[in-house]
Amino acid sequence: MQEGFRLWANPSSPHGEGRKAKQALEDARDRIKKSLGWDGEIIFTSGASEAAAIAIHGAHADRRVTSAVEHDAVFLGGLNTFDAVMPVESDGQVSRGAIYEAAGAIGTAPEERDWRTLMCLQHVNSETGAQLPVSGGRTILSNFDSVMLSDCSQSAGKLQLPDTDMAIVSAHKCGGPIGVGALLVRDYKLLRPGGGHERGYRRGTENLPAILGFAAALEEGEWLTSPAQREAFYAQFDQALLKFDQQVDFIGALTHPSLSAQAQLIRLDAMGFAVSAGSACSSGTLKKSRVLDAFGVDDDTAARTIRVSIGWNTAPEDLERFADAWVSLT
Secondary structure, rough: HHHHOOOOOOOOOHHHHHHHHHHHHHHHHHHHHHHOOOOOOEEOOOHHHHHHHHHHHEEEEEEEEEOOOHHHHHHHOOOOOEEEOOOOOOOOOOHHHHHHHHHOOOOOOOOHHOOEEEEOOOOOOOOOEOOOOOOHHHHHHOOOEEEEEEEEOEEEEOEOOOOOOOOEEHHHHHHOOOEEEEEEEHHHHHOOOOOOOOOOOEEEOOOOHHHHHHHHHHHHHHOOHHHHHHHHHOOOHHHHHHOOEEOOEEEEEEEEOOOOOHHHHHHHHHHHOOOOOOOOOOOOOOOOHHHHHHOOHHHHHHOEEEEEEEOOOOOOHHHHHHHHHHHOOO
């Protein structure tokens, strides 16, 4: 990032300083693509919310559908745009039937389908850690000339990206700086141009220092915990953990037997632990989580449920201290 601040110029400027900045920008683009294993294009943004807006509103699509458990950046960002909302089963999955129905593929002969559907289906849910069937959904959509947009903010840099046409990623979710992200696109033809930067698909000058920090975080960030340690951490909470068929080892939702989520947050914060109720973007509210509701969690359980995430810099001793602290809450 310090190198990026020294290269102060606008990467779109034709003068010498601008060309230096442009070279650093394109080098970072290649490094990020390599780190993520992405062979398509990258549009740098100010974060996941902007990436979602570009994809949802800029996609060449006649229908737009979403799952009921998407992050607010997707669900609320496209609220007046979506034609259908797919329900999620109690096991955390979206059924094949729901995907077919949402894509408008039921009851219509193939030769009569002249529309393209954009389907928003996140890779990992930010509140529960449930993994959704992105790759399977894209296989279905490919039969109808339709497009999959997957919010990979929680998984990029941690898991292999799913098979998708477009992916939303965020730097600070994998140890990079806040305020930068990207929209990964298989082909620019999926989108309408919408600005003067990033090949004409983004408004606003690129944040070069943050983009360089994003690249460095993906290349250098190493977890202090192993997969086995993370799995053992969540396993010890047994019945308190909301469980799903497919679940990651770095996000979990814990339900306390008696304390409200807000009381847990206050007590744990005083002990030095940063947890949340719902997504971080909405954890300041006292409303029931829209996402937990969509997963079929009853009101009483949801009111006592917090999200506990393990970051790249969470140490094994942090996990031990948290387990002791949570059990001590009464």
